[in-house]
Amino acid sequence: MDKAFDMLGSVSPGNVSSRFKVRVLRLWNVYSFTKPNKVNSIEMVLIDEK
Numbered sequence: 001m002d003k004a005f006d007m008l009g010s011v012s013p014g015n016v017s018s019r020f021k022v023r024v025l026r027l028w029n030v031y032s033f034t035k036p037n038k039v040n041s042i043e044m045v046l047i048d049e050k
Contacts (some may be wrong), residue, residue, distance in 0.1 A: 008048045022046040 005021040026045040034039045 005048075007050050008046060020046075020048065021022065024040050 004019070006015075006018045008020060008022065011018070023046070024044050024049050028043055029039045030041045031039040032042055
């Protein structure tokens with residue numbers, strides 16, 4: 001079993017299997033326009049060791 005991690009810069013639509021070791025730099029909620037009290041998604045900025 002390969003325990004190596006891929007870099008975030010190697011992400012592409014054709015990759016079907018990747019492993020990343022990252023830190024969450026910033027995390028925030030995006031609320032729905034039609035229902036302001038409902039979280040529509042959670043966005044985050046990730047960083048790797050490179």
